Amino acid sequence: MxxxxxxxxxxxxxxxxxxxxxxxxxxxxxxxxxxxxxxxxxxxxxxxxxxxxxxxxxxxxxxxxxxxxxxxxxxxxxxxxxxxxxxxxxYGIDIQEEEMTDDQLLRQNERESLLIILEYAKEFFKKQLTDSDEGKSIALPYFKERGFSDATIQAFDLGYSPEGWDVFLKTALKHGFSQDIIEKAGLVTNKNDEGKVYDRFRNRVIFPIHSVAGKVIAFGARILKSDAKNQAKYLNSPETVVYHKSATLYGIAQAKNEIRQKDVCYLVEGYTDVISLHQAGIKNVVASSGTSLTIEQIKLIGRFTNHVTVLYDGDSAGIKAALRGMDLILEEGLQVNLVVFPEGQDPDSFVRSIGSEAFIEYIQKEARDVISFQANLFMKEAGDDPFKKSELIKEMVQSISKIPDAIQRSLFIQKTSQLMRLEEDVLLAEMNKLHLKKVQQKSMPTLSPQNEAELQALFEPGPEVDAPVEVQNLAYYQELECMRLLVNYGHLEISPEKAPGVSLLQYLIHELEEVHFQTPLFKGIMDTCRSEFARGVIPEPSFYLHHPEEEVQRFAIDASSDKHVLSTVWRDRHEIKVKKDEELLEDFAYKNILRLRKVYNDQHIKDVMERMDQYVGDPNEMNDLLLEFIHLKEIQKNISQELGTVIEK
Structure with a gap:
């Protein structure tokens, strides 16, 4: 469509x-x-x-x-x-579209098709929760018991999958979705012994998992039957083209704006932790969805803030999991604190028991940086045992070594020195050992046969590396400059005084009428410009900058982007005027065309010389080649003189 x-x-x-x-x-x-x-x-x-x-x-x-x-x-x-x-x-812009047929659905890009069926599944589960007798009598009471309001249920798109074996599957097929795409989305299971497939999440409450942009990409589900045997309590969608568990955070779509505004992200473990805190007004919270924290998840948080506060259960397993995650967070350059709740409490139960204001006060009071937390925990564990204490201090130094910022590392070494009553030099020596070990590991990898060949190539001469494809033709850089001028200034008059009304595009089309660019991208752009000009249209920069073809758009952006900007001091303080490109269009375009013609002419000369070297045949034809060669050399001489370059003999 x-x-x-x-x-x-x-x-x-x-x-x-x-x-x-x-x-x-x-x-x-x-x-x-x-x-x-x-x-x-x-x-x-x-x-x-x-x-x-x-x-x-x-x-x-x-x-x-x-x-x-x-x-x-x-x-x-x-x-x-x-x-x-x-x-x-x-942005609330209406798009009029025809209803999709089965054939159109099948032709959809797989990723787009998955997003469509997942969105459909979300709406199906929501409707089952609020409109079906089964949902209202079984699933809705579960959410209400957790204290979730109607607004919260709506905000997180919570739903219910009915108990029947294939209720969703039959409904989706009836609405035109193919079984293949339903299976690829992870909404049904593999075939059983009888050759049938059935709904993956049947008889479970549904927690849709959203991407950063708010698209449904997967589902988490919790079973409701207390007597269910041989069934997992929680069930997640499998990995798909659109869902990668290690790179996803539950609640990120609902939390991203609040994380940015509050400049801190609260990290919890479960779905209900996120939802309960969100309902209590604490909206800058996401969950790792029960998995060990990953680098991808940390980088996702890092898009919105450099500050993370980890909120984990008060049991020993939760504390150890938190410590493992903190080292990863430190390594990514984020600042991390840890809060542990009283034993038997988790963020969900704790916020419901004491309320949002008291919960925030507790976090502010109990939050500890990684070193303070470890020191407090380790002192209790080690007691007076010097061997245990030594090992635990090494763990603290190892955490500090993960921090990429040298100043922060130094400050944490000072803090550890004060807390553990050790000389800073001792701690620095231990940290240097860790850094040296890391460097040695990086510089001495295990050599596979392939790695050995690569290492040998460093010391033995080999064949020259081919130039990138786009610069293998000698005219590339001249063609590049021509396209840069065309994309940025094609719509401007080349010389308002000498040729009013004549655009740079018109001038280039006229001067390059018989020229065919050797670089495919540039040839395509030039052909498009000729077609547009023939229609009476002179494309402006936005035509290229927002072009639907990625290669054209990327080139246009590269051609118009400058990482560095000329300082205004030149103009304001020293009164030095630096002319802009658009003020020199006539000179730039004229010389660029000359250089372009010269390089094409040089290529032609080379070709004629090769033909002369290899020629065997009629002497008259050889004379024609000589005359062509002389003519080309004359053109070369004239262009060189015009450009002010060395005249070739």
Whole structure:
């Protein structure tokens, strides 16, 4: 299905790039642009630039670039059409679409199809909870007993899967979904001994799991029957194209804005912990969904804040799990505190027993940084045993060694020295041992046969590495400069005084009428420009910057992005005027075309010389080659003189 161009343009104009990206990472304004840490690769120093005036972003670290639509495509893994629909829904823009047929559903991109069926399943489970007799008599009372209000149930899209073996499956098939996509979404189980499939989550309350953007990507479910034997109490969706458990946090969609505003993320273990705290007004909370905390989950938190407070149960297993997670958080450069609740309590039960205000006061009073917490815990464990105490101190130093910031490491060493009554030098020596060991491990990997070959190649000469594909033709850089001028300034007059009304695009088309670019991307852009000009349209930069083809859009952004901006001191203090590109268009375009023609001419000369070297045949034809060679050398000489370069003999 195709969205009409006017609607596409309205979506792009409404979906401000800084606002869209701000839903995923913390952005800070610097001058005319915004900057953030790139969400596509790990970095501590922001290199991700957002230009509101151009409606684009570019990471100077990993090279990712695009507009608001491209960002949603990359961050959510959506197709172009689905990304447009996502933004249209977010900003309340109506899109008129025809009802999808079975054939259209089958042709959908698998990822988009999975998101569609998962959204359908969410609505099905919600309806079963509130409208069916089974849901109202069995599932709804469970949520009410947990203290969840109607508003909370709605906010987290809670639902119920009925007891029947294949109620959902039959309903989804009836509404046109294929069994293949239902199975790929993890909504039904594998075939049983009788060759049938049945609903995965039957007779369970449903907790939809959302992506950062709020898309349903999976489900968690809890069984309600107390006498159920040989059945897991909790059940999650399997890994799918859209759901990777290790990279997902429950509640992130509902919590992201509050995390950014409060500049701290509360990390808990379970679904009900998140929901209860959210209902109590503590909305900056997410859960690791019962799994051990992963690097991917920590990086997801790091998009919105550098401060994490881990809230875990007061039992020994919960404390140990928290400590393992804290080292990972420290290693990613985040600042982490830990709060442990009284034995027998978890965040859900505790907030319901004392209320939100007292809960916040408890967190503020009991929160401990990693070193203070470990010192308090270890002193109790070690007692007066010097051997135990020594081992526990080593664990503390190991945690400190994970911190990437040197100043923070130094301060924590000082604190440990005071708490444990040890000289700082002793602790620093232990930490240096850990760093040395890590360096040795990195520099001396286990060598497989393949690694041995790679190592040998470092010391033995081998064949030269081929140049990148895009620069294998000698004209690449001249073609690149031509396209840079075209994308940024094609709509401007090349010389308002000498040729009023003549655009740079018109000039380039006229001068390059018989030129065929050797780089496929540039040839495609030039062909598009010729077609647009023939229709009486002169594309402006936005035409390329928001182009639906990723390769064209990425090139346009690269061609228009500067990481460094010329200081105003040159103009304001020293009164030095530096001309901008648009003031020198005539000179730039003229010389670029000359250089382009020269490199093509040089290629032609090389080709003629090779033909002459290899020629065997009629002398008259050889004379033709000589005349062609002389003509080409004359062109080379004229161009070199015009450019002011060395005249070749």
């Amino acid at each position: 195709r969205i009409d161009p006017e609607t596409v343009e309205r979506i792009k104009q409404t979906a401000a790039v800084a606002d869209v990206i701000g839903d995923y990472v913390t952005v800070k304004k610097k001058g005319a642009n915004y900057w953030a840490c790139c969400p596509f690769h790990g970095e501590k120093t922001p290199s991700f630039s957002i230009s509101p005036s151009k409606g684009i972003y570019k990471c100077f670290g990993c090279g990712k670039a695009g507009d608001s639509v491209r960002f949603i495509m990359d961050i959510e893994g959506l197709g172009y059409g689905e990304a447009l629909r996502h933004l249209a829904k977010k």
